[in-house]
Every structure is written in C-alpha cells, then in structure tokens.
Amino acid sequence: MKDDFYQYQAQTTPYAPGMEIDHAKGNYIYDQQGRRYLDMVAGVSALPLGHCHPVIVAAIKKQVDKYMHVMVYGEYAQDPSVQLCKKIASLLPAPLETTYLVNSGTEAIEAAMKLARSVTGRSQIIAMKKAYHGNTMGSLSLMDYEERKAPYRPLLPDITHINFNCLQDLKWITTSTAAVIIESIQGGAGFKIPSKIWMQELSKRCKDMGALLLIDEIQPGIGRTGSMFYFMQHQIVPDMVITGKGLAGGLPIGALTASREHMSHFKQSPMLGHITTFGGHPVIAAAALATLTEIEQGGYMNEMAVKESRFRESLQHPAIREVRGKGLMLAALLPDDTYTALIVEECRRRGVIFFLLLYEKRAIRITPPYSISLSEIDYACTILLEVIESFYAPAP
Numbered sequence: 272m273k274d275d276f277y278q279y280q281a282q283t284t285p286y287a288p289g290m291e292i293d294h295a296k297g298n299y300i301y302d303q304q305g306r307r308y309l310d311m312v313a314g315v316s317a318l319p320l321g322h323c324h325p326v327i328v329a330a331i332k333k334q335v336d337k338y339m340h341v342m343v344y345g346e347y348a349q350d351p352s353v354q355l356c357k358k359i360a361s362l363l364p365a366p367l368e369t370t371y372l373v374n375s376g377t378e379a380i381e382a383a384m385k386l387a388r389s390v391t392g393r394s395q396i397i398a399m400k401k402a403y404h405g406n407t408m409g410s411l412s413l414m415d416y417e418e419r420k421a422p423y424r425p426l427l428p429d430i431t432h433i434n435f436n437c438l439q440d441l442k443w444i445t446t447s448t449a450a451v452i453i454e455s456i457q458g459g460a461g462f463k464i465p466s467k468i469w470m471q472e473l474s475k476r477c478k479d480m481g482a483l484l485l486i487d488e489i490q491p492g493i494g495r496t497g498s499m500f501y502f503m504q505h506q507i508v509p510d511m512v513i514t515g516k517g518l519a520g521g522l523p524i525g526a527l528t529a530s531r532e533h534m535s536h537f538k539q540s541p542m543l544g545h546i547t548t549f550g551g552h553p554v555i556a557a558a559a560l561a562t563l564t565e566i567e568q569g570g571y572m573n574e575m576a577v578k579e580s581r582f583r584e585s586l587q588h589p590a591i592r593e594v595r596g597k598g599l600m601l602a603a604l605l606p607d608d609t610y611t612a613l614i615v616e617e618c619r620r621r622g623v624i625f626f627l628l629l630y631e632k633r634a635i636r637i638t639p640p641y642s643i644s645l646s647e648i649d650y651a652c653t654i655l656l657e658v659i660e661s662f663y664a665p666a667p
C-alpha cells in the first residue's frame with residue numbers, strides 16, 4: 272500500500288511517513304503490521320471523542336439506513352441538519368442563531384468573508400499575522416506567509432494584516448473595514464492565547480467602526496479548551512463564529528453561524544448568495560449532532576483543566592522551554608527547530624503519535640482526544656521526555 276500511496280495519491284510534503292492504517296478505535300490507531308499507537312493528535316483536532324466513538328458510529332449507521340443525499344443545500348428540511356443548526360444556536364449567545372453548513376473549515380471561512388462584505392458593503396478584511404484559516408484562495412489571502420502565497424497570486428485584494436494580541440494595531444480597524452477575522456487561539460503560530468483585554472478592546476473597536484468581528488473556532492471550538500467555544504471565556508459576542516474540524520466527530524464539516532438578519536443576505540442579496548451541493552449532508556449532520564450531545568452530556572469539558580495540569584506537571588525538561596495553549600490544545604516548545612520533526616518521528620516509532628505546527632517549527636503538537644486518560648497522558652509524556660532527552664541530553 273505504501274508504494275501505491277506515494278505513486279498514485281497526491282502528496283503534500285516529500286516526508287509523509289505513509290503509515291499504513293488498518294483500523295482505529297478510541298485513543299488508538301493500529302497499523303497493518305499490527306502495531307498500536309497512542310494518538311496524541313486526534314486527526315489534528317478533528318476527533319474530539321477519539322476514533323469510531325460508538326455513539327457517533329450508531330448515529331451515522333442509523334442515518335445511512337434512512338437517507339443520505341437527497342437535495343442540494345437549503346431546499347428541503349432534513350431533520351439531522353435542522354437539529355444540528357438548532358443545537359449550535361443553543362450553544363452560542365444571541366443573536367448567533369442561524370447556521371450555514373458546509374463541507375470544510377476553509378469553505379466556512381470563504382462564506383464568512385462573502386457574508387461580511389455583503390452585510391457591510393465594505394471590502395477591507397483585516398486578518399492577523401501568522402493566522403491560518405484554510406487553503407482555498409480566500410482563506411490563503413488571509414495568511415501572511417508569503418512563501419506559501421507567492422505561487423498562487425493574484426489573491427484577494429484589500430486584505431490587511433495586523434499583529435495578533437497587539438492593542439496598538441487595533442487603530443488599523445476603521446470605518447472602511449468590513450470585517451476582522453481572528454482565531455480565538457492562534458493554532459499554526461504556536462497555540463498563542465490572546466489577552467482578555469485585547470479580545471474586549473478588539474470587540475469594542477469593531478463595534479465603534481461598524482466592522483464585523485469573525486471568530487474562527489475551528490480548532491479551539493467544540494469544548495477543547497474547557498468551554499464550548501474559547502471566545503466565550505472573554506465575555507464578548509462576535510458577529511460570526513466559524514467552526515469545523517471536530518464538530519462532526521471525524522467526518523468533514525464546516526459551519527458558519529451569524530444572526531438571522533445577517534445570514535438573510537445569502538437568500539436575498541443576491542438570492543443564492545452562497546450555495547453548495549453537499550453542505551448540511553444528513554449523515555454528517557447526524558454525526559455532528561451526536562458529537563455535540565456527547566460532549567455536552569459526557570462531562571468532558573469539566574476534565575480539561577485537570578488533564579491540562581497533568582500535561583504541564585509531566586512535561587518538565589530543560590529542553591521544554593514552554594508549554595503553550597489551553598485545555599487539550601497544547602504545544603511543547605523546544606529551544607530550536609533542529610530536532611522537532613525527528614522527535615515526532617521517533618515518538619511515533621515508539622508507539623505515540625505527536626505532530627508539528629504550521630509556522631512554529633519549535634513546537635510539538637499535543638491535541639489528544641478528550642477521552643485521553645491520566646495514565647495515557649503519563650505514558651505519552653514519559654515517551655516524549657525520553658525522546659527529547661536523547662536529542663537534548665546535557666553534555667557529559
């Protein structure tokens with residue numbers, strides 16, 4: 272399978288390990304050679320409840336037996352999608368009550384940019400330096416990573432980049448600004464947490480200037496930081512919330528939530544302002560509804576602080592300069608980027624999966640399923656520390 276993987280399936284790096292997957296269950300992935308791996312990445316935050324959670328699998332199977340795709344998005348009332356949108360509304364503060372369902376995070380970002388321009392009649396979008404919002408042309412335009420953008424130019428015009436968590440830079444938000452888009456915790460940049468004062472001043476500045484505040488919760492959202500959405504820990508109410516990744520427990524999804532009034536632009540200014548064939552797919556919506564219900568009722572969010580502390584207590588080593596992030600969205604920062612990829616690879620060889628971040632090359636990504644136990648955390652940290660020690664052993 273590995274040879275066919277490299278030959279026939281498009282690659283994104285020259286270094287893909289091409290691990291040959293057999294099956295995955297709970298917090299573990301099993302390869303075709305019969306080896307078991309403890310998963311500390313959860314499909315890059317896309318599996319909040321781990322692999323093949325029985326409640327999600329049952330919801331999918333039940334829906335598959337009833338109906339799958341029946342019509343393009345937005346025409347017929349399909350119970351799983353309707354219930355999912357209603358559930359999302361119940362989890363967000365007013366007036367965020369109407370959700371547009373799409374197939375991926377980046378599509379939801381595209382929809383958010385379109386909606387912001389349509390609602391405000393303005394074109395400028397302010398994004399953060401070192402942001403990551405996806406890889407379609409619009410989302411790519413929101414990044415300031417020139418090396419990744421250059422081959423695809425021209426991209427969207429009228430995008431301005433300011434510094435994340437920088438009070439002075441808020442002055443660039445003006446009455447010409449349609450929207451400001453942020454990740455509530457910057458992921459690729461190294462799990463950077465904004466200050467409460469910055470979040471609140473940002474929200475105020477947007478309101479004063481009539482600019483919309485768009486919050487990308489695709490990675491921190493759905494309970495990973497101990498609250499359903501991380502922005503809620505800062506007592507602000509944005510104009511749009513974008514979710515995805517873990518929302519459907521391992522199936523592809525993206526969701527844009529806004530007020531009914533704002534969202535109405537997609538149906539009348541112009542009509543069919545945003546359309547998609549598979550968005551709101553009933554099988555995926557059923558999986559998402561089961562995921563949200565299980566996260567809400569399963570008590571997972573109450574355990575986040577304890578699990579975060581366990582990681583922080585365990586990850587003590589002179590070469591770990593900092594553990595960044597919140598809840599189960601954590602990154603261990605090494606002194607430099609020399610060995611990060613090698614350390615991740617060696618951990619995988621020893622049966623524990625960690626991963627890297629997009630921009631912050633010194634970071635080791637730790638985003639396990641919420642179901643990770645304290646003893647599994649201890650085991651994963653022991654392996655990671657042993658491997659770090661082998662690369663950063665103090666000189667004799």
Ligand SMILES: Cc1ncc(COP(=O)(O)O)c(C=O)c1O
Pocket residue numbers: 375376377378380403404405406454458487488489490515516524525
């Ligand atoms: C913060 C953030 N926004 C957007 C995206 C894009 O989501 P997708 O890969 O589903 O298009 C990601 C994916 O990593 C993300 O982490």
